[in-house]
Amino acid sequence: MKSVFATLALTTALTIPGLAMARPVTLSTTLNNYRGDGAYLALYVTDASGAYVGSLWMAGGKSKYYQHLTDWYRATGGDPAQINGITGASVGAGRKLDITLDLADALFDAGYVLHIDAAVEDMRDSPNEIAVPLTTDGAGTPVRGRRYVADFTYDM
C-alpha cells in the first residue's frame, strides 16, 4: 500500500510539470480584402535579441514562393525542415485563419516576439507584417497588420 502511494505521488509529480510546460494557444489572423490571390503567411518567433528561434506555422505549401516571405526566408534559407508538420494552405483575401498549437510556456513573458511575413502573387511582399511580443497580458488583444493582415490575435 505504501509503495502504491509512493508510485502515485511520483507519477503525479512527473506529470504535472509536463502539463504546465505547454498550453494550447490559438493564433487568429484575419486578412483584408486586398483583391488578390491567396496569401502566403509565415508565422515565426524571434528572441529578445531579434534572432530567429523557430517557426510556428506556414500558410502556403509551395516552397518556390517562400523567397517572397523575405525576413523568414533570410533567417531560414527556406529550409523546409523548419516547417515540416506545421504547413497548411494559403489564405484567401478576407478569410480568417485560426491555428491552435500546443506552445511552450517559456515563450511567454520572456522577450519573444511573434512575426508574420506575408506575400501575395503579383503583389508587393510584406515582411514583418505583424510583430507582437508574446506576453500573457497581450493575449486577446488584436494587433493591426500593415498591408494584407487586418488583425492578429493570440488567445490562451
Add this chain to the structure above:
Amino acid sequence: MKTTLILLVSSTALAAVIGLPAWSSMRAPTGDHAQPVAISFDVIQDRLPFLFVSDDDDDHRRTTRYGDDDDDDDHGRRHDDDDDDCDDDDDNGCNRAGNPAPAGTVAPPQNGLFGNGAAPQVQVN
C-alpha cells in the same frame, strides 16, 4: 677548332630555321607577295568555309522537354521570364529544396516552441 666551327654553323642554321617565321611575322608587309608567315596563315584561315554549328552546348533534347538556350533557371513549362517563380502549376517546377510536409503528416519540428501535446489544428473561415 673544327668541332667548334661545326657547332657554330649548326646552331646558326637552327636559329635561322626557328627564328625566320617569327621574325617575318613581326614585319609589316611591303608588297602583295611579301606577306609575313602569320598573315599567310590568316589568309588561309579566312578562305576556309564557315560551318554552321549549334550554339547550344546544353541542349540535350533527348533528356529535356525544351531545348531553349536562355540562361535562366526556371524549368517551367511556360516561358515567362518576367518573374523568378517558374509560373508552373506542378509542385516540382523549380523546387530544388522540396515542399515541406503538410500538417498532420509528421510531427512539428523540435524547435523548442512546441509542447509534446496535441497536434496543430487549423481552420479557415
